[in-house]
Amino acid sequence: MTVAEIRRSLTTLLRDGKIDNAAFEADLLLCHELGWKKDHLFLNSEYPLSPHQAERLIALARRRANREPLAYVLGEWEFWGITLAVGPGCLVPRPETELLVEVALSCFEEGLFLDWGTGSGCIAIAIATERPSARGIAVDASSRALAFARQNLLRYRLFDRIALWRESDPLHLLLDCASLDLIVSNPPYIPTGKLKGLMPEVSLYEPKEALDGGEDGLTAYRPLLRASSRFLRRGGFLAVEVGDKEQADALREIDTGVLEFVDCVSDYAGVPRVCLWRRADL
Ligand SMILES: C[S@@+](CC[C@H](N)C(=O)[O-])C[C@H]1O[C@@H](n2cnc3c(N)ncnc32)[C@H](O)[C@@H]1O
Known part of the structure; x- marks a missing residue:
């Protein structure tokens, strides 16, 4: 042929x-x-x-x-100009998450960062590539996702700068208080009731634990905000991806104690995509 x-x-x-x-x-x-x-x-x-x-x-x-995602069929996908191994059990990195990386980089020059819900490791690897003196901790609850993150860290020789941890509760992280300069996360944020209406590539193949954000889509953010109040140093930032304006507005209203809401950044389609807080006390 x-x-x-x-x-x-x-x-x-x-x-x-x-x-x-x-x-x-x-x-x-x-x-x-x-x-x-x-x-x-x-x-x-x-x-x-x-x-x-x-x-x-x-x-x-x-x-x-x-209708298997093209990224799974190819076994790799590009994010932030970096080619990453992906496959079943690991969310395919989305282009909108590059905005989260941009915002995170705008408030982080060096130091220690945490990527909560790392999946393929795309966010942690993009940040480490752009900030050569930074060190990171990339965490996920899913061993299948961590296997892809491990492959990707090896591929980009980042194992000496990014630690991979398996954990499901950010408050259980074995970290000193006020030790992080940045926390970044693209947590699951699709309301449970909307999962079935997603395109087959997503609903049939991508891991539910990477998508399902509970009834209002915000389940993962609440412990993350509490953990950020504990683990961020003064002046450190928390940057998270959100699904829409409604979620951004609801998050903004949560009383985070020591975190000061800084901004909500919209994507090119005008959809609020990234919420940013700064630890302002101590
Ligand atoms: C939306 S995906 C994001 C993956 C990757 N950071 C990205 O942007 O492509 C959310 C990730 O969070 C992980 N996750 C979900 N619940 C978690 C929990 N309670 N603790 C840690 N990780 C969790 C999922 O396994 C998944 O890899």
Whole structure:
């Protein structure tokens, strides 16, 4: 089979699975399998694939046609210009989370940070890459997610600067009081009642524990705010991603004691996305 022939077969398979950009995704699968850039595909459309390569590509397209996330099918995804290993058990990093990284970097130059709910490790790795003298602690309750984070830390040689911990309650972290310069988190924030209405790629494949934020979507934030009051040093920041304005407004109203609400930053679509507090007492 030539590149052009397999490209047609893959596109048909993906279209049958109701994938919107079937031809585009067929090209991505081909580039992934062959290790080529996209323009190479068009310049080499008569290149013969081995039967093994064709079989592998068909198998990948079938998975995608069953609405498995493209990132899981490829086994990697790009975030903040960094390629990260991802797969079942680990949330696919979203482009909107890059805004959280931007906000976190705007108030953190060096010191110790905590990434709560690290998933693939995307936020911690982006921050550590941009702040070479910083050290971090990346925590998740899910061992499956931590396995991907571990792979990614190894890939970017960050094991000496980022510790990976498994924990489900931020108040149980074995940290000294007032020892952190930054806490950053993209916690699960989808209200439980909305989970079923998500697109199949998300509702059928991504881990529920990475999505389900409880009845109002805010379950994970309350202990995190309490822990931030304990573990942030004076002048340290807490930056969290939120789902919408309603959540941002509700979080703003929570009496955090020592934390001072600083700002709510909206994304390019105008949706409030990141809430920022600063520890102002002591
Ligand atoms: C929305 S995902 C974010 C993953 C990653 N930080 C990102 O931005 O792509 C939330 C993460 O929090 C983790 N998580 C959920 N509940 C948790 C808890 N109680 N303690 C620690 N981690 C938790 C999930 O396993 C998941 O990896």
